[in-house]
Amino acid sequence: MNPSISNRLQNVKHIIIVLSGKGGVGKSSISVQLAWSLYSSSPTARVAILDVDLTGPSIPRMMGVDGHAVHQSTDGWVPVFVDREKSRLGCMSVGFLLKRKEDSVVWRGPKKNAMIRQFLSDVRWGELDYLVIDTPPGTSDEHLSLLEHLAPVHERLSSVLVTTPQVVALTDMAKCLSFTRTVNLPVLGLIENMSGYVCPCCGEISNIFSTGGGEEMCKRDNLTFLGALPIDTQLVELLDASAEQATSDTSQPDKPIDSVSLYQRYHATTSSKIMQDITQKIIQALQPSSLTSNHEI
Numbered sequence: 001m002n003p004s005i006s007n008r009l010q011n012v013k014h015i016i017i018v019l020s021g022k023g024g025v026g027k028s029s030i031s032v033q034l035a036w037s038l039y040s041s042s043p044t045a046r047v048a049i050l051d052v053d054l055t056g057p058s059i060p061r062m063m064g065v066d067g068h069a070v071h072q073s074t075d076g077w078v079p080v081f082v083d084r085e086k087s088r089l090g091c092m093s094v095g096f097l098l099k100r101k102e103d104s105v106v107w108r109g110p111k112k113n114a115m116i117r118q119f120l121s122d123v124r125w126g127e128l129d130y131l132v133i134d135t136p137p138g139t140s141d142e143h144l145s146l147l148e149h150l151a152p153v154h155e156r157l158s159s160v161l162v163t164t165p166q167v168v169a170l171t172d173m174a175k176c177l178s179f180t181r182t183v184n185l186p187v188l189g190l191i192e193n194m195s196g197y198v199c200p201c202c203g204e205i206s207n208i209f210s211t212g213g214g215e216e217m218c219k220r221d222n223l224t225f226l227g228a229l230p231i232d233t234q235l236v237e238l239l240d241a242s243a244e245q246a247t248s249d250t251s252q253p254d255k256p257i258d259s260v261s262l263y264q265r266y267h268a269t270t271s272s273k274i275m276q277d278i279t280q281k282i283i284q285a286l287q288p289s290s291l292t293s294n295h296e297i
Ligand SMILES: Nc1ncnc2c1ncn2[C@@H]1O[C@H](COP(=O)(O)OP(=O)(O)OP(=O)(O)O)[C@@H](O)[C@H]1O
Pocket: 020, 022, 023, 024, 025, 026, 027, 028, 029, 030, 053, 056, 058, 136, 137, 193, 194, 229, 230, 231, 232, 233, 235, 236, 239
Protein backbone atom coordinates (compact mmCIF):
# COMPACT_ATOMS: atom_id res chain seq x y z
CA MET A 1 0.00 0.00 0.00
CA ASN A 2 1.20 3.54 -0.70
CA PRO A 3 2.23 5.62 2.30
CA SER A 4 -0.44 8.09 3.37
CA ILE A 5 -0.15 11.71 2.33
CA SER A 6 0.65 12.73 5.91
CA ASN A 7 3.46 10.15 6.02
CA ARG A 8 4.86 11.35 2.71
CA LEU A 9 4.80 14.96 3.84
CA GLN A 10 5.84 14.37 7.42
CA ASN A 11 9.25 16.00 6.89
CA VAL A 12 7.98 18.94 4.83
CA LYS A 13 8.02 22.05 7.02
CA HIS A 14 6.04 24.52 4.91
CA ILE A 15 3.66 24.07 1.98
CA ILE A 16 3.06 27.29 0.04
CA ILE A 17 0.20 27.28 -2.48
CA VAL A 18 0.47 29.95 -5.18
CA LEU A 19 -2.92 31.25 -6.33
CA SER A 20 -4.24 33.77 -8.83
CA GLY A 21 -7.75 34.84 -9.70
CA LYS A 22 -6.98 35.07 -13.42
CA GLY A 23 -4.83 33.21 -15.95
CA GLY A 24 -1.68 34.69 -17.44
CA VAL A 25 -0.82 36.98 -14.52
CA GLY A 26 2.52 35.24 -13.95
CA LYS A 27 1.64 32.69 -11.26
CA SER A 28 3.87 29.94 -12.69
CA SER A 29 6.82 32.25 -13.27
CA ILE A 30 6.46 33.57 -9.72
CA SER A 31 6.25 30.01 -8.35
CA VAL A 32 9.54 29.23 -10.12
CA GLN A 33 11.16 32.47 -8.93
CA LEU A 34 9.97 31.80 -5.39
CA ALA A 35 11.43 28.27 -5.48
CA TRP A 36 14.77 29.59 -6.81
CA SER A 37 14.81 32.36 -4.24
CA LEU A 38 13.91 30.10 -1.29
CA TYR A 39 16.62 27.70 -2.47
CA SER A 40 19.22 30.46 -2.39
CA SER A 41 17.97 31.88 0.93
CA SER A 42 20.30 29.48 2.78
CA PRO A 43 23.05 27.07 1.67
CA THR A 44 21.11 24.19 3.20
CA ALA A 45 17.53 25.08 2.20
CA ARG A 46 15.68 22.16 0.60
CA VAL A 47 12.92 23.19 -1.76
CA ALA A 48 10.59 21.47 -4.21
CA ILE A 49 8.02 22.77 -6.64
CA LEU A 50 4.87 20.81 -7.54
CA ASP A 51 2.94 21.82 -10.66
CA VAL A 52 -0.75 21.00 -10.30
CA ASP A 53 -1.70 23.09 -13.32
CA LEU A 54 -2.56 19.78 -15.01
CA THR A 55 -3.91 21.17 -18.28
CA GLY A 56 -1.16 23.78 -18.73
CA PRO A 57 2.00 22.51 -17.03
CA SER A 58 4.73 25.10 -17.61
CA ILE A 59 7.05 24.53 -14.65
CA PRO A 60 9.39 22.00 -16.38
CA ARG A 61 9.88 24.41 -19.28
CA MET A 62 10.52 27.39 -17.00
CA MET A 63 13.02 25.42 -14.92
CA GLY A 64 14.88 24.17 -17.99
CA VAL A 65 13.97 20.50 -17.49
CA ASP A 66 11.29 20.03 -20.13
CA GLY A 67 11.45 16.52 -21.61
CA HIS A 68 13.01 14.96 -18.52
CA ALA A 69 11.54 11.74 -17.18
CA VAL A 70 10.48 11.03 -13.63
CA HIS A 71 12.13 7.89 -12.24
CA GLN A 72 10.25 5.29 -10.29
CA SER A 73 12.16 3.95 -7.28
CA THR A 74 11.05 1.18 -4.94
CA ASP A 75 9.89 3.98 -2.67
CA GLY A 76 7.89 5.97 -5.24
CA TRP A 77 8.46 8.62 -7.89
CA VAL A 78 11.68 10.59 -7.57
CA PRO A 79 11.33 14.34 -8.34
CA VAL A 80 13.50 15.81 -11.09
CA PHE A 81 16.30 17.70 -9.33
CA VAL A 82 17.48 20.90 -10.97
CA ASP A 83 20.34 21.99 -8.70
CA ARG A 84 24.02 21.19 -8.92
CA GLU A 85 23.96 18.72 -6.00
CA LYS A 86 20.80 17.12 -7.45
CA SER A 87 19.27 16.98 -4.01
CA ARG A 88 18.09 20.42 -2.82
CA LEU A 89 15.76 21.73 -5.52
CA GLY A 90 13.23 19.23 -6.87
CA CYS A 91 10.46 19.54 -9.36
CA MET A 92 7.36 17.44 -10.16
CA SER A 93 4.80 18.02 -12.88
CA VAL A 94 2.37 16.14 -15.07
CA GLY A 95 4.53 17.55 -17.88
CA PHE A 96 7.14 14.86 -17.03
CA LEU A 97 4.56 12.12 -17.52
CA LEU A 98 3.36 13.09 -20.99
CA LYS A 99 4.77 11.08 -23.92
CA ARG A 100 5.23 14.21 -26.01
CA LYS A 101 5.15 17.75 -24.69
CA GLU A 102 2.56 18.71 -27.31
CA ASP A 103 0.15 16.15 -25.77
CA SER A 104 -2.75 17.77 -23.99
CA VAL A 105 -4.30 16.62 -20.76
CA VAL A 106 -8.04 16.37 -21.26
CA TRP A 107 -9.30 14.89 -18.03
CA ARG A 108 -12.48 15.14 -16.05
CA GLY A 109 -12.49 16.04 -12.35
CA PRO A 110 -12.09 12.50 -10.89
CA LYS A 111 -8.96 11.79 -12.95
CA LYS A 112 -7.44 15.15 -12.01
CA ASN A 113 -8.27 14.44 -8.38
CA ALA A 114 -6.54 11.03 -8.60
CA MET A 115 -3.44 12.60 -10.19
CA ILE A 116 -3.16 15.23 -7.47
CA ARG A 117 -3.55 12.58 -4.79
CA GLN A 118 -0.81 10.54 -6.47
CA PHE A 119 1.53 13.54 -6.59
CA LEU A 120 1.13 13.95 -2.86
CA SER A 121 1.18 10.28 -1.83
CA ASP A 122 3.48 8.64 -4.40
CA VAL A 123 6.32 11.12 -4.73
CA ARG A 124 9.37 10.68 -2.50
CA TRP A 125 9.30 14.26 -1.17
CA GLY A 126 11.76 13.55 1.66
CA GLU A 127 12.96 16.39 3.88
CA LEU A 128 11.92 19.79 2.62
CA ASP A 129 11.91 23.25 4.11
CA TYR A 130 9.46 24.46 1.48
CA LEU A 131 7.12 22.80 -0.97
CA VAL A 132 5.83 25.41 -3.44
CA ILE A 133 2.66 24.38 -5.29
CA ASP A 134 1.72 26.10 -8.55
CA THR A 135 -2.02 25.86 -9.25
CA PRO A 136 -4.28 26.60 -12.23
CA PRO A 137 -5.90 30.06 -12.37
CA GLY A 138 -9.06 30.74 -10.38
CA THR A 139 -10.54 28.32 -7.91
CA SER A 140 -11.33 25.03 -9.61
CA ASP A 141 -11.60 21.29 -8.96
CA GLU A 142 -7.82 21.12 -8.67
CA HIS A 143 -7.81 23.57 -5.75
CA LEU A 144 -10.54 21.72 -3.92
CA SER A 145 -8.81 18.34 -4.47
CA LEU A 146 -5.51 19.76 -3.32
CA LEU A 147 -6.94 21.19 -0.12
CA GLU A 148 -8.94 18.08 0.60
CA HIS A 149 -5.84 15.86 0.27
CA LEU A 150 -3.72 18.28 2.26
CA ALA A 151 -6.23 18.51 5.12
CA PRO A 152 -4.14 16.18 7.36
CA VAL A 153 -1.26 18.70 7.19
CA HIS A 154 -3.43 21.81 7.31
CA GLU A 155 -1.32 23.50 9.98
CA ARG A 156 1.64 23.62 7.53
CA LEU A 157 -0.32 25.14 4.65
CA SER A 158 -0.28 28.75 3.53
CA SER A 159 -0.79 30.65 0.31
CA VAL A 160 0.62 33.50 -1.75
CA LEU A 161 -1.68 35.48 -4.05
CA VAL A 162 -0.54 36.83 -7.43
CA THR A 163 -2.30 39.55 -9.40
CA THR A 164 -1.56 42.15 -12.05
CA PRO A 165 -2.53 45.76 -11.33
CA GLN A 166 -5.42 45.87 -13.82
CA VAL A 167 -8.96 46.18 -12.48
CA VAL A 168 -10.16 42.97 -14.11
CA ALA A 169 -7.39 40.93 -12.46
CA LEU A 170 -8.07 42.57 -9.10
CA THR A 171 -11.77 41.74 -9.32
CA ASP A 172 -10.89 38.07 -9.89
CA MET A 173 -8.37 38.30 -7.08
CA ALA A 174 -11.12 39.34 -4.69
CA LYS A 175 -12.91 36.05 -5.52
CA CYS A 176 -9.71 34.15 -4.88
CA LEU A 177 -9.28 35.87 -1.52
CA SER A 178 -12.84 35.01 -0.62
CA PHE A 179 -12.03 31.35 -1.47
CA THR A 180 -9.04 31.31 0.92
CA ARG A 181 -11.28 32.68 3.65
CA THR A 182 -13.99 30.11 2.97
CA VAL A 183 -11.53 27.20 3.16
CA ASN A 184 -9.59 28.81 6.01
CA LEU A 185 -6.28 28.87 4.14
CA PRO A 186 -3.78 31.35 5.61
CA VAL A 187 -2.56 34.01 3.16
CA LEU A 188 1.06 35.12 3.56
CA GLY A 189 0.43 38.08 1.28
CA LEU A 190 -0.08 39.34 -2.23
CA ILE A 191 2.41 39.98 -5.06
CA GLU A 192 1.60 42.47 -7.78
CA ASN A 193 3.21 41.22 -11.00
CA MET A 194 3.88 43.10 -14.24
CA SER A 195 3.76 46.31 -12.28
CA GLY A 196 5.84 48.87 -14.17
CA TYR A 197 8.51 48.11 -16.75
CA VAL A 198 12.25 47.51 -16.40
CA CYS A 199 14.13 49.47 -19.08
CA PRO A 200 16.44 46.95 -20.80
CA CYS A 201 19.05 49.72 -21.33
CA CYS A 202 19.37 51.31 -17.90
CA GLY A 203 17.44 48.98 -15.56
CA GLU A 204 15.19 51.85 -14.38
CA ILE A 205 11.61 50.86 -13.55
CA SER A 206 8.93 53.07 -15.11
CA ASN A 207 5.15 52.85 -14.90
CA ILE A 208 3.64 52.45 -18.35
CA PHE A 209 0.27 51.18 -17.13
CA SER A 210 -1.53 51.67 -13.84
CA THR A 211 0.26 50.19 -10.84
CA GLY A 212 -0.44 49.95 -7.14
CA GLY A 213 -3.88 48.30 -7.41
CA GLY A 214 -2.62 45.26 -5.52
CA GLU A 215 -1.22 47.39 -2.72
CA GLU A 216 -4.52 49.27 -2.45
CA MET A 217 -6.37 45.98 -2.26
CA CYS A 218 -4.09 44.82 0.55
CA LYS A 219 -4.83 47.96 2.57
CA ARG A 220 -8.54 47.53 2.03
CA ASP A 221 -8.61 43.79 2.79
CA ASN A 222 -6.05 43.75 5.56
CA LEU A 223 -3.53 41.64 3.66
CA THR A 224 0.24 41.84 3.61
CA PHE A 225 1.59 43.44 0.44
CA LEU A 226 4.69 41.38 -0.39
CA GLY A 227 5.93 43.51 -3.29
CA ALA A 228 5.63 44.49 -6.94
CA LEU A 229 7.53 42.78 -9.75
CA PRO A 230 7.91 44.78 -12.95
CA ILE A 231 7.57 43.60 -16.55
CA ASP A 232 11.09 42.33 -17.08
CA THR A 233 12.26 41.46 -20.58
CA GLN A 234 15.37 39.80 -19.15
CA LEU A 235 13.13 37.40 -17.26
CA VAL A 236 11.12 36.55 -20.37
CA GLU A 237 14.30 35.97 -22.39
CA LEU A 238 15.52 33.68 -19.67
CA LEU A 239 12.31 31.65 -19.47
CA ASP A 240 12.18 31.47 -23.28
CA ALA A 241 15.83 30.46 -23.39
CA SER A 242 15.02 27.61 -21.04
CA ALA A 243 12.34 26.43 -23.46
CA GLU A 244 14.73 26.56 -26.41
CA GLN A 245 17.43 24.84 -24.43
CA ALA A 246 15.01 22.13 -23.34
CA THR A 247 13.85 21.60 -26.90
CA SER A 248 17.36 21.21 -28.25
CA ASP A 249 18.43 19.00 -25.38
CA THR A 250 15.51 16.64 -25.86
CA SER A 251 16.91 15.88 -29.29
CA GLN A 252 20.31 15.21 -27.69
CA PRO A 253 19.42 13.13 -24.65
CA ASP A 254 23.07 12.60 -23.66
CA LYS A 255 23.64 16.31 -23.15
CA PRO A 256 22.37 17.28 -19.69
CA ILE A 257 20.25 20.42 -19.52
CA ASP A 258 22.05 23.06 -17.56
CA SER A 259 19.22 24.21 -15.32
CA VAL A 260 21.93 25.45 -12.94
CA SER A 261 23.15 28.14 -15.32
CA LEU A 262 19.55 29.22 -15.84
CA TYR A 263 19.24 29.75 -12.12
CA GLN A 264 22.55 31.63 -12.04
CA ARG A 265 21.46 33.91 -14.88
CA TYR A 266 18.19 34.60 -13.07
CA HIS A 267 20.17 35.97 -10.15
CA ALA A 268 21.52 38.74 -12.38
CA THR A 269 18.02 40.07 -13.18
CA THR A 270 16.18 43.00 -11.59
CA SER A 271 13.30 40.62 -10.81
CA SER A 272 15.60 38.42 -8.75
CA LYS A 273 16.58 41.25 -6.41
CA ILE A 274 12.95 42.20 -5.80
CA MET A 275 12.02 38.53 -5.39
CA GLN A 276 14.68 38.13 -2.71
CA ASP A 277 12.98 40.87 -0.64
CA ILE A 278 9.60 39.24 -1.19
CA THR A 279 11.05 35.87 -0.16
CA GLN A 280 12.46 37.30 3.06
CA LYS A 281 8.99 38.63 3.91
CA ILE A 282 7.53 35.19 3.20
CA ILE A 283 10.14 33.45 5.36
CA GLN A 284 9.40 35.96 8.12
CA ALA A 285 5.65 35.43 7.80
CA LEU A 286 6.20 31.66 8.14
CA GLN A 287 7.76 32.06 11.57
CA PRO A 288 5.42 30.36 14.04
CA SER A 289 4.52 33.60 15.79
CA SER A 290 3.54 35.34 12.51
CA LEU A 291 1.41 32.64 10.90
CA THR A 292 -2.24 33.22 11.56
CA SER A 293 -5.28 32.57 9.45
CA ASN A 294 -6.15 35.61 7.32
CA HIS A 295 -9.39 35.75 9.29
CA GLU A 296 -7.34 36.94 12.20
CA ILE A 297 -4.88 39.29 10.46
N1 LIG B 1 7.24 40.06 -14.52
C1 LIG B 1 7.14 39.62 -15.77
N2 LIG B 1 7.72 40.28 -16.79
C2 LIG B 1 7.62 39.86 -18.05
N3 LIG B 1 6.96 38.76 -18.42
C3 LIG B 1 6.37 38.05 -17.46
C4 LIG B 1 6.41 38.43 -16.09
N4 LIG B 1 5.71 37.52 -15.36
C5 LIG B 1 5.27 36.62 -16.25
N5 LIG B 1 5.65 36.91 -17.49
C6 LIG B 1 5.35 36.18 -18.74
O1 LIG B 1 3.93 36.14 -18.89
C7 LIG B 1 3.53 34.89 -19.42
C8 LIG B 1 2.51 34.25 -18.47
O2 LIG B 1 3.18 33.94 -17.27
P1 LIG B 1 2.82 32.63 -16.46
O3 LIG B 1 2.73 31.44 -17.34
O4 LIG B 1 3.74 32.59 -15.31
O5 LIG B 1 1.34 33.03 -15.99
P2 LIG B 1 0.26 32.15 -15.24
O6 LIG B 1 -0.52 33.08 -14.39
O7 LIG B 1 0.88 30.98 -14.55
O8 LIG B 1 -0.59 31.64 -16.47
P3 LIG B 1 -1.69 30.47 -16.44
O9 LIG B 1 -2.60 30.81 -15.34
O10 LIG B 1 -2.34 30.57 -17.78
O11 LIG B 1 -0.95 29.19 -16.20
C9 LIG B 1 4.79 34.05 -19.58
O12 LIG B 1 5.22 34.13 -20.91
C10 LIG B 1 5.81 34.72 -18.66
O13 LIG B 1 7.13 34.56 -19.11
